[in-house]
Amino acid sequence: MAIEEINNSSTLLPNVTLGYDLYDTCSDTTNIYGVLRNLYQCDKQYLKMQNNFTNFQTKAIALVGPSSSSFAFVAASILGKFLVPLISYSATNEQLSNKRSYPGFLRTIPSDKLQVEVILNLLQRFNWTWVAIVGSDDAYGRQGIQDLNTLASRNGICIAYQGLIPYSTDRTLVKKMVTNIVQTRVKVTVVFSAYFNARIFFEEVLNANVTDIVWIGSESWIMDYQIAAYANIKRIGSVLGVSVGQVYFPKVLQFETDYVTSPKIKTTVQNSCNQVCLDCQGFTLKTMPFLTQFAMSFSFNAYSAVYAIAYALHELLDCKSGRCSNNTIYPWQLLQQVKKVNFTLYNQTIYFDSNGDPATGYDIVMWSWTGDTTVFNLIGSYSKTSQRLQLNDKLQWHTKDNSVPESICSKECGKGERRVQTGSHTCCFECIPCPKMTFLNTSDLYSCQPCGSDQWSPGRSDLCYNRTLEYLPWTDPFSLVLLSLITLLLLVTIAIAVLFFINLNTPVVKSAGGKMCLAMLLSLAISLCTLYCYFDKPGIITCMVRQPVFAVSFTVCFACIVVHAFQIVCIFKMATHMPRIYDIWVKKNGSDVFIAVSSTIQVLISIVWIAVKPPRPIADYSTFSDQIILKCSETVSVGSLAEIIFIAFLSMICFIFCYMGKDLPANYNEAKCISFSLLVYFFSWIAFFTTYIVYQGKYLAAVNVGAVLFSVFGILAGYFTPKCYVILFRPELNTTEHFQSAIQDYTKKQSAHD
Template identity: 40%
Template sequence: VHTQHLRSCRAREHSLVQQQVYQVSVKRGLADIPPVCHPLSWPPLQISYEASLEMLSLKRFYPSFLRTIPSDGQQVKAIALLLQHFRWTWVALVGSDNSYGRDGLNALYELLATSEVCVAYRGVIPVTKDASSPEFHKLIQILVDIRVNVTVVFSNRRNAQPFFEAVVQNNITGMVWVGSEDWSLAQTIWQVPGIRNIGSVIGISVEQAEPTLLKRLESWENEKERGVSGSAGSTGLVGENELSSSEGVQLNCTQHCPGCHLLAGTPDIYDIQASYNVYSAVYAVAHGLHDLLGCTSGVCSKGRVYPWQLLQKIKQVNFSLHKSQISFDANGNIRKGYNIIAWNWGGRSWAFDVVGAFTVNPDQLHIDQSKILWHTKDHQAPVSVCSWPCAAGEMRLQQNRHRCCFSCVACPAGTFLNRTVLYACQACGRDEWAPVGSETCFNRTVEFLSWADPLSCVLLIPTVLLLLLTAGLAALFARNASTPVVRSAGGKMCFLMLGTLACACSSIFFNFGEPTWLSCLVRFPLFTISFTVFLSCVATRCFQIVCIFKLSARWRALHEAWQRRGGPALFIAANTTAQARVVLECGAGSAPGETAAMLYNVLLSLGCFALSYAGKDLPADYNEAKCLTCSLLLHLACSAAVLCTRSAFRGRSAALTAVLGALGTLATLLGGYFLPKGFVVLLRPHLNTAERFQRAIRSYTRRRDD
């Protein structure tokens, strides 16, 4: 407070104050500010230099409380950012059994719950000072059992000392201990025998004052003892101009300050910091009065000063004090950060290195890791995790209540892992795809057999020839429909069989060109259902021949009922309906549906094969075992090849496989069943007579009877 401010106050209130001066009571906790100018109406305005409890920031309970030390809320943020900076996700929290420790642990636990850091254990340091007590042994054993490499100790100095004595006694080594500001710079803890073996100590400490100022604070008592300070009866506080002057100017320390010797002897860094906090509190009040009394113009106001007015002005101060900025936030907390320190075991005496800083507004953490001497075998930052991070594209499967303990599973094809949601794979969009273990989806590229592709021309030629051959056989059979060869091939059923083969062959064209909704919808059902009709006709025709030659004599009624009640038509219709239901219900284009439809046709082919083989001893004109059996075997081989390779090919390759499979199947069946009969009709007409067929039947009958 400038001397002129106090003189003005004393001139106006001399009868009440009578040589009263402003003081800050130096004590642990709250610093009471006595009345200034009008003491009888002063409310409980308080500025603390060491009380850091976050509870004191609640303005509805402490409306006139301010402090020049950062609150524990800021310290908790600094510790949380420190853990996240080093990626320590598996930590333990222990604290002293008082408001400082319990509130700090609770606030830190709640803050870490919203981050990627998991708290493996949260405990309280026993109040006993006996480090060998069972309570300490139980606490240390828990820290060993949970397998953490980092422990946060949010405690005061008094409780932290026996705790580390117990750590040393239990031979705990190689860990990282994160200390709160109350004990991180305590020499008494450094002096615990054997503490060098516990590992690395990273601590939080309040920002240190300027060294020049601290030297001046220390010199006050020396100046006073040498009697350089002047008359002992003078009044007033040390002026701001005096303290900021050069080293040659004498310092005035003769005010009524019985505790001034405490500021001079500074053997402990905490006393130095507390002295600076008191110093900052005094200047905050001085600047508030300076602004309230309007002294900027050089003449102070003589009006009445009310406490609430001074409180508002103090909250609004913003000034530089020896290269440190002094201001308060809405909760009365000073806008000051922390230093991040690391204990240095290099020398014989206690020492620490400032390795980083935590700044506020906004909250940021800066650490120079090159300054940290880690006490590990490889001199690298220790790792403290419950489970090692998953590889790219692997989601986490939580193993217990801790989200940091998990196993890793690769995301299946068609899904991807979003790094913001690590515990579930997300499905790709309809027009996207992703391989197994992917972190992103890719746009689908349309690959197809272009009509202009040379390979397409190679495949289209046999397709067109197959269609022309089918049409030619149909015309030939229609012209010779009454001949025995055509009638033995199935008669009118031949045209249904040739028609279905033509439809199946037409489906091949839908595999060329850019896929459309219509082509994808039609090509597989058209081929599958048409081919089912063809196989049903073949099975019916083989069954009829076997019945005529082998079963009609024994079960004549069965054969007559089969013919009279339309057995062939019912069999073909039932098979076609069943296949159509498989295709429609399973869905065309889906891998399971297409596989089921192909397996259905394979079963029909096996039935045709069994029936044709059963007639291997029939007359040559009715014996289909030679040609049809070979054709069916080739068809089954083609179907097996398509089924085995369909999952291995995509796009253009898949279309090529489908075309080759269809051509192989249709060509073998058309060539094995119809071509021999067409050859007889066209080039061997003398074999296509009723007399020849009758002689063959009589010969087979006599041979069977013999």
Template identity: 45%
Template sequence: MQSLSELALKYGICVAYQATIPPYSEDTRAQMLQMIKGIVQTKVNVVVVFSSNRKASGFFSVVIEQNITNKVWIGSEDWSISTLVSRLPQIKSIGSVMGISVKAAEMPGFAEFEARSIESENSKANEELVCQSETFSEILTCYQLLQQIKQVNISIHDAPLYFDNNGDPPTGYDIIAWDWVNDSVSYKVIGSYSPNPETLLINRDLINWNAKDKKTVPISACSAECWKGYRRVLTGAHVCCFNCEACPAGTYVDINDLVNCKPCEKDQWSLPESDACLNRTVEYLPWNDITSAVLIITSVMTLLLTVATAGLFLLNLNTPVVKSASGKTCLLMLSSLACASCSVFGHFGVPTAVGCAFLRELFCLSFTICLSCIAVRSFQIVCIFKMSGKLPKAYEFWTKNNGPHVFILVSSAIGFFISLLRIVLDRPVPIENYSISPDKIVLECSGTQSVGSAMETGYMGLLSFLCFAFSYMGKDLPANYNEAKCVTFSLLLYLVSWLGFYTTYAVYKGKYTPAFNIVAVLASVLGMLGGYFMPKCYIILLKPQLNTAAHFQNCIQMYTTKKSDH
């Protein structure tokens, strides 16, 4: 029984109940009734009975008495073809019976020998038998006899006769089924088992099940099979009794392990109720995407516009408009804006270590230089018109010691130090983000919301505030020098673009996150070009009469007169 249970478990067959059949008597009747109750409670339809024919006869008598019907009984060779069992009254009601029997072999003369009457009291025969046994035992011990038997391999009537390693003759078995015709039973051979070579043959067409439909194979299952994507939740001690539970998303049911929901690999995903995992889609902003094409064209146009503006200012470097805008410092501003425009190209395609580490820093440093130039230019104008008279020594110290250049250098150096510190301590690197979507792997740069990024953004915010403050202080200066509206527009566009980016990043992370970053960069650059430089380009190209020293002197005189009147 232990071997049968182990083999059944190996092949996924559940043994729901086991018991030992006792010899039938009034004392063991209660034990048999308990066994039959166990069979009924487990709701099995197939019962394997290893028993002698006498014990089986007593057992099936109780089965018939308890009206246990429509089951399949599989018997061992001792009772499966025993008339002691098959002739029990109403035995047909128990259901279908199948079993095994030792293969019959031709043995000429055995019938005649069996027909002879051998009297047991023939002492002479007994003495001869004992004498032969003792004589044979003197020749071979039991162990030696077993070894000799294992070597026997002969042929009798064209049939091989040999013994296996256990000393047993592996003659094979016939698979039989009880076949009922009215109330008469016959033992029909429906198949066979041969040990050498090991083969099992069963002809299903020969089986007539003892049921209404004689050709429908009975089913014995504690629970119906679970659907795909559902795992088995055992409801008791037996592996065949279970409920079904759907596996959640990100897991699947392996055909080799129907009890557990196995998690998918890191680069895979699955829907609920899945029996397999799918590979995640790798996402990034490719160069050939339509969004990328639009942004690349916009970036190139922005870069060309910046270069054209720089060329225009270079050609008109000595004109009053360019000088009032800060002269050669404008070329530094435009160069930094050009570098900022170039930084967007690192956001396309698969993120790289160089792109993640330096292109973001390129924008931050470039825009820091631009903001520093605007801040110092606004401060310079305020000093000329408002502080030179009140603090002449301070103004003289500022001009003699190249205050504007020192401020730009120091301010830019601080921005460079912050960027360098971030690269050393908190360097952005390419990462595979698995948490954004269950079915996607998003390739991106790390550190978008890191401490280093916050320091860079905070420092540029401080410079923006200084630009606005100094520009606001000069809101009542001559129109040629009043940059309050232009600077405010540029800074407002810069602020809105980056607030929009971080707000979007808080609610959306995916393939087009770099696109939002590019939009913020281009909006910042175009804001500076449109707010600060375009009005001056307009005067240079379309209003040359306003780009004269006389016009500027006239504006200053009008401002002085107006101020003296107040």
């Protein structure tokens, strides 16, 4: 038909008539025969071999075909040596695009490389990762399943089974293939096969009563009328696949109708049909619409291949003027020009890329059934230029609820669950949850990645979260309360110090220790000032200063209390019973020596601690998974414990002297006051250490501040507040006469007791 149109055209090749020979490539023998016959030189029945084929002329200047890749390999290999153009309309094997091996090969059908990409896109679109692949046992099928296997493996799709369909009367191997597919439990099978092998395969699929499987077909058989006409074919499941781009080609319908209905052809068919030729028996007018639907796209590919040669000749013969030249055209010249053609037929642009492949893509076809009649529905397309698969929104799946069939070996793991492969296929796995402080990275689904040191994650997590930085800021509500109490207590301490300084020579102040009271109050004020170092981010200076300075200042305070308690006991008890010891204490300034020695011991403990292992600001990552606690190192260390134990030792001495002086005159009896202060101190630090054992958060610093606050408050309330009360509200008790009368009463009681 193409030859007739071109010869009847007045513009394409005017005054030039094209002729042709037809060869049936039904076997390797006839295929090679046709190729070699066309290499014969004009008017000669032989092929003269020579080194230079520049001026070599063949019987035919170009060839269209053959239809299969297997035959095309032979033809392209031979013709390529002579640079004779070979344009196939149906050979799709990717290797034919190799211009080094096949320099003269071109085609008007896309290569299998593109077809494999389309099938892979279909598998990915519907998340089918557990599939079987079968192909015809020829170059077309072997190369197709090999490429698809490679590409599928790269994209996380597992091939549960693959096999080759032989073209043989012995169906044993095909039956075994069908059984193996069923045993793999796949729900999707790709059939990359030539149509005659596919017919054999689906006959056995029907015989085995295989149902509910999605069959993805290659372009060779997806629109094959004979497979679609099999009885009960619709029970096998859903059928979709890749088809050569559909072109509405009305001329070929009329051409075929006129040809088949001609009296000559009718007589020939009727006379040649017999019981052996089954295809011949089915070739009637009734089957013609089905036949042309199947063959239309391939007919157009052959049609456009002939036109490509004609357009190339149009340029070589300079036919633009309305008359073509009589120049001799050599095959290599035609090959160069065919590669450059670019024209339009039936709204289809025809040209070849550098590999000799067309720019066309593929259509996606899905089978549906109206009764027992199979209908090929166009459901989408794949563009070669954009490499994008487009499908209709609603597809008719042959399932109970029209849901997309699922074909996976193992269900996808949940959030934060890693895969543990259970077999040879990566698609078969168990799901293990990721533990805390790890996450599942989408780039590696088989291992849980650890979070960074400044990050955290719960169990079953697919990402890490930034840890919150925790410390006791100035603006925290709890901090504001503590700061207010510190400042208030510091002002009270200063006020008491001022009051005692003004009344330094009064009997109440002298009985409380006199100038030692000022030392005690100063040490308590310093202790309170160290509490300001517990707020905001810990620094090197604040960590090294706050605890040692508190320990030394508090030691001075307790040493003064011990000295005061001892002196009172000495005056009333030891002065008469042990006068020599009392004289030594008074003459050698025992009180000052004891305070100095006690303070020096505490200072030495602090110096050794700081020198050996000084406290430093650290970030605690281990206590809380989602927090970073900023604190000072060694909050409870050997050095800090030594300081606290030494203060506790002084407190025990206080208890001893308080017990010894429990029967002293009321104005000199400090037992109750000191005991109250010591009890508050002990309870405060017991509460702190208990909290330290069970809690290590940012508010531990606040608990430490509270312990110091209560310790200072205990001394102020238990030791100094009663004296302040007498000074301010009971001045009549703050006289020498009152204190002397109290001493006289105590002496009389002691004499009466003796």
